[in-house]
Each structure stands twice: as C-alpha cells, then as structure tokens.
C-alpha cells in the first residue's frame with residue numbers, strides 16, 4: 001500500500017524581478033471533467049511515494065497545479081476558436097500526462113518516434129507520428145500499432161509512402177497519411193503546394209495508406225505573440241494554396257495539422273487549421289518564458305539539486321550537469337547560462353560538465369550554502385525529461401508521488 005508523504009523541501013519563496021514566486025501554488029480547482037491526479041497517480045502501477053528526506057537529487061519535480069492550469073488554458077483557447085488539440089508527447093513522455101491532456105479534451109496525441117507511439121498506444125487510440133518513417137524496421141512497428149486504433153504519419157517523400165504502405169499491407173492494417181509541407185523552418189516537408197498535390201495524388205492510388213490531409217510545423221516562428229501575424233499569414237496562404245490545388249483535383253484535406261508552443265495562442269490566425277500540436281506548453285521552460293510566451297509561474301518543471309561545493313571563490317557547484325540540464329542554451333537569451341535558479345535570480349550557471357554545474361554567485365547578496373537545495377528551471381525541458389526514469393508529481397499540499405516517464409529514451 002502506498003502512503004502519501006510531504007515534499008517539505010520544495011523550493012522556498014523567492015523573488016524574480018518584481019515577481020513573487022512561491023512553491024505553495026494556489027490550489028487551482030480541477031477543470032471540470034479532469035480526473036484528480038492523485039487518483040491517476042495511485043492507479044499508476046509504477047507509482048512510488050517517498051518522503052522528502054529520501055528525495056535524491058538531482059530530481060525532476062513537476063508542480064501539479066501548474067500543469068493542470070497550462071492544460072486547461074490551452075483547452076479553453078482551442079475550444080473558443082474551434083480548434084482541436086493534439087498535444088505533442090515528446091515533452092512529457094508520460095502516459096499519465098497524456099491522460100490528463102485527453103481528459104481535458106485533446107482529440108488525440110502526437111509523437112515523434114515509434115517507441116513513443118508504442119508507449120502512448122495504451123492511453124491514446126488516435127495517434128499521429130509527426131516524423132518521417134522510411135525504413136522497414138520502423139514501418140513494420142507502425143503497421144502493428146495501426147492494428148489497434150487510428151495511426152497517422154506525416155510524410156514528405158514517395159519512399160516513406162511506399163515503405164509505410166508495404167508494411168501496412170503486410171500487417172493487414174491501414175495507416176493515415178498527412179503530407180508535410182515546409183512553411184519556413186526548412187527542416188522536413190515538401191517545399192511547394194504543387195509538390196503536396198503530387199504526393200497526395202501518389203498516396204491516393206496506393207493500398208495500405210489513406211490520404212488524410214496536410215501537416216506543417218511553424219517551428220521558425222519565435223516572434224513576440226503580437227508580432228506573429230505576418231508570419232502566420234504566410235503560413236495561411238501556403239496552406240490555402242495547397243488546399244485549393246487539392247480540391248481542384250478532387251482531393252480533400254480533412255485534417256490540417258499545425259501549431260507549436262510559441263504560436264499556440266495565435267493559431268486562430270492560420271486559416272483552415274483544424275488542429276494544433278504544441279508540446280512544451282504543458283511544462284514550459286526558460287525558452288518559453290524568456291521569449292515572452294508564459295510567466296515564470298507557468299513553468300511547471302523544476303530540477304531540484306544540491307550544492308555540493310563552495311571551495312572556489314564566488315562560485316558554488318551543484319549536482320546537476322549536462323546529464324541533468326543538457327547543454328541547451330536559452331534560445332532567446334544565449335548569455336543567460338544553463339538554467340534559472342529560482343532562489344538566487346542573480347546567480348548564473350556558467351559551466352556544466354557531466355555531473356557538475358558551476359554557478360557564479362558573485363552578484364548574489366547571499367551565498368548558497370553547502371547542502372542547500374536549489375530549484376532550477378531548465379532552458380529546454382523536453383530533453384531534460386528524456387534523461388530521467390521518473391519525475392516527482394507535487395501537489396499544492398506538498399504531497400509528492402514518483403511517476404514513471406514511460407517513453408524516456410525511446411528514440412527509435
């Protein structure tokens with residue numbers, strides 16, 4: 001039987017600029033229709049409960065109330081604008097978080113990898129892999145997943161279509177395809193509306209796959225929310241041109257999938273979009289905060305670490321290095337260091353080795369002590385989650401439960 005104990009050493013009251021930050025977050029009521037997370041936690045087989053004194057650092061602590069608020073805020077926005085939400089699970093890689101998103105109205109889940117799809121299948125019967133699959137090893141596993149529910153995959157080449165179709169026919173399943181169009185990132189996706197038409201026509205004549213629509217990812221848009229309109233209008237016109245061409249040729253794009261965290265709340269400016277796929281919004285991080293897409297209090301994921309050395313003048317060392325915080329710099333503020341220490345806003349994490357973080361405390365009025373616990377908001381939360389087996393789900397009353405990160409390390 002599990003017993004719920006208190007996480008007494010949650011981050012203390014601290015100050016960032018004019019903003020007060022407190023770990024005892026307001027008790028936000030559960031949005032209607034959303035199950036209580038402690039119920040879900042208790043139902044999670046791998047859930048373990050530990051006392052605060054046994055919480056080994058570095059630990060990933062997730063503030064439950066902030067997650068609930070982030071999920072319901074996006075759900076309400078999407079509902080208001082007639083958009084469906086298909087959150088990207090690459091951020092949390094957790095069945096429990098996916099369940100919360102689905103209970104708040106998400107239409108299905110997005111994944112990047114087959115391993116993530118396999119892990120998310122028990123939770124979501126409608127999955128989209130927004131990542132190319134071109135080899136038989138990957139496609140055979142996808143075809144198997146498609147036997148137990150809806151599976152769609154984004155494609156930008158005939159090779160991918162052929163590989164998926166062959167595997168689907170072999171497994172007697174059907175895979176829905178979205179033609180990916182590049183809308184400015186220059187990563188994957190065919191370059192023009194005409195090319196989307198060619199690929200769509202190719203797909204519509206092939207057994208084992210079904211043409212479902214168009215996918216785009218506006219990952220290049222990091223402008224402030226109120227300056228995004230011109231960028232999003234370019235995305236709109238490209239999507240509209242593709243859709244018009246498809247319908248001229250008797251093809252229908254039932255799904256037009258787009259969205260990201262930076263553009264999430266401006267998605268209504270993209271005409272024709274049917275669904276959005278933000279991922280980071282569930283936890284947020286210093287990238288989303290410093291770019292102005294959330295408040296510091298919307299950052300749900302904290303790395304709790306311990307000061308392990310103060311031997312060098314004006315410096316302390318924490319037990320979190322690249323194996324915890326990753327090497328990612330903050331996209332909008334590359335000079336800001338390797339994360340934000342909530343209790344010491346003037347401190348700067350200047351250098352990381354694998355298990356050590358060197359912190360310049362020369363500007364701090366008070367110096368952190370050896371053994372003191374610090375809470376860090378990482379620059380980029382998604383790869384940090386992928387480095388851990390569990391996170392600590394912390395309720396506003398301080399109770400914490402350890403939750404397995406189901407798809408961590410599932411990169412194939």
Ligand SMILES: Cc1ncc(COP(=O)(O)O)c(C=O)c1O
Nearest residue numbers: 088130217260261277278279280
């Ligand atoms: C194809 C695709 N869709 C959606 C997302 C989610 O975007 P964000 O990280 O801004 O939430 C990503 C992020 O990498 C992505 O690659």
